[in-house]
Amino acid sequence: MTYDIAIIGAGMAGASLAAAVGSRARVLLLEGEAQPGYHATGRSAAFWSETYGGPGVQPLTTASGAALHDGGYLDPLGALHIGRGEDHGAVDALLAEFAGTPIALSRVDPHAWVPGLRDSWTLGVSEPSCSYIDVARLHADYLAKTRRAGAVLHNGARLASAERYAGCWRILTEDGREFGARVIVDAAGAWADTVATRCGVRPLGIRPYRRTMVQVQTDPAAPADLPFIIDVSGRFYFKPEAGGRLWLSPHDEHPVAAHDVAAEDIDVAIAIDRFERAVDWRVLRVERRWAGLRSFAPDRLPIYGMAEGGFFWFAGQGGFGIQTAPAAAAVGAALLLGEAPPDGIDVERYAPDRFAT
Structure with a gap:
C-alpha cells in the first residue's frame, strides 16, 4: 500500500499533525522507539506560557490557547x-x-x-495567563484521534533510508520493513537532520x-x-x-x-x-x-513546509512544541493539503526556504 503521507516521529509533533490530516489523507506514522513520546514529549516541564520561546513563537502559542483550554488540557498556574x-x-x-x-x-x-x-x-x-498543561492526555488524545481516522502507527520502526522514484518514496526501516508514501513528513525532533540525511535531503542545522x-x-x-x-x-x-x-x-x-x-x-x-x-x-x-x-533551528524558530521532492519539514520546535501543538498542526495540515493557513499566523516566517544557500 502507498500512503499519501508518512510521518516520521510520533511524539507531540507527529501525533498532532497526523490527527489534523488523518481524516483527509492516508497517513502512516513511523515511530523509532517502542512507544511514542519517549524523548521530548514525555519529559516536558508541562507548562503553557505565551512568552516562552519569544515573540517569534508567541503567535503559535496564543493561537493554541483556545483549543487547549476548551479541551480541558490547561489548569490555572500564572x-x-x-x-x-x-x-x-x-x-x-x-x-x-x-x-x-x-x-x-x-x-x-x-x-x-x-x-x-x-x-x-x-x-x-x-x-x-500561564497554565499547567496535561501533556500526557493531550498526546494520548492526538494518537487516539489519529487511530479513529484510520491512520496506521508502527512503533519500533526507526528510519534506515528513503529514496524517491516516480513521485513516491520507498521507505526502509532498520528492522527491514518497507513502506511507500507520496510525501514524507520529518517530525523526528532531535533526529530531524538525521532523517533528512537518510532521505537524501539537505539538513538545515537543527x-x-x-x-x-x-x-x-x-x-x-x-x-x-x-x-x-x-x-x-x-x-x-x-x-x-x-x-x-x-x-x-x-x-x-x-x-x-x-x-x-x-x-x-x-x-x-x-x-x-x-x-x-x-x-x-x-x-x-x-x-x-x-x-x-x-x-x-539556527534562528530558533520552528520549520514548517515543503522542501525538495515531497519532503516536508515539521521540526525545530525547541521546548515549545507542546504548547504550540494545536496551531502548529493546523499550519502543517494547511500547507500539506493546500488550504488556507490559520488567521494571524505568518507561515512564511517558518518556511524551510529561509535557510536556502
Whole structure:
C-alpha cells in the first residue's frame, strides 16, 4: 500500500499533525522507539506560557490557547518573572517584546508573590495567563484521534533510508520493513537532520540540546498557590507540583548528539544552588531527576513546509512544541493539503526556504 503521507516521529509533533490530516489523507506514522513520546514529549516541564520561546513563537502559542483550554488540557498556574537589580534591562526587554500582543504583563513586587524570596530579587513581572498543561492526555488524545481516522502507527520502526522514484518514496526501516508514501513528513525532533540525511535531503542545522529537570522536596513546602517562577535572565525556573513538591530546572541547554539523555550530577547541583540563592528555602531531597531533548533551528524558530521532492519539514520546535501543538498542526495540515493557513499566523516566517544557500 502507498500512503499519501508518512510521518516520521510520533511524539507531540507527529501525533498532532497526523490527527489534523488523518481524516483527509492516508497517513502512516513511523515511530523509532517502542512507544511514542519517549524523548521530548514525555519529559516536558508541562507548562503553557505565551512568552516562552519569544515573540517569534508567541503567535503559535496564543493561537493554541483556545483549543487547549476548551479541551480541558490547561489548569490555572500564572507565572512570575523575577530579577535582581542588574536585570532591569532584561525586564524592560521582556515588556517591550510583547507590547502590543494579547499577553497581559505587569510589573509587580515579587516579594508579595514568593514567600522567602531573598532581598536582592527586587524585580517582578506577572504573566497571569500561564497554565499547567496535561501533556500526557493531550498526546494520548492526538494518537487516539489519529487511530479513529484510520491512520496506521508502527512503533519500533526507526528510519534506515528513503529514496524517491516516480513521485513516491520507498521507505526502509532498520528492522527491514518497507513502506511507500507520496510525501514524507520529518517530525523526528532531535533526529530531524538525521532523517533528512537518510532521505537524501539537505539538513538545515537543527541541533539537539539537553535540558535538566529535578523534582525536589523543600522546607518549607512549596505553597499550593505559588506561580511558575522564571528568572528573567534565564538562569532557572521552578513550579509547584502536587504534594508541595517543586519541579526545578537550571534552564540549561547543552548541545549533544541525539540520544536517550539523562540528568547529570553537575546540572542537578547547579539547579539547586541557583534555587537556594533565590529563596531561603532548603532542598531536603531530590526525589526524581530527568533530562529531555530540545531541538532548535539556527534562528530558533520552528520549520514548517515543503522542501525538495515531497519532503516536508515539521521540526525545530525547541521546548515549545507542546504548547504550540494545536496551531502548529493546523499550519502543517494547511500547507500539506493546500488550504488556507490559520488567521494571524505568518507561515512564511517558518518556511524551510529561509535557510536556502
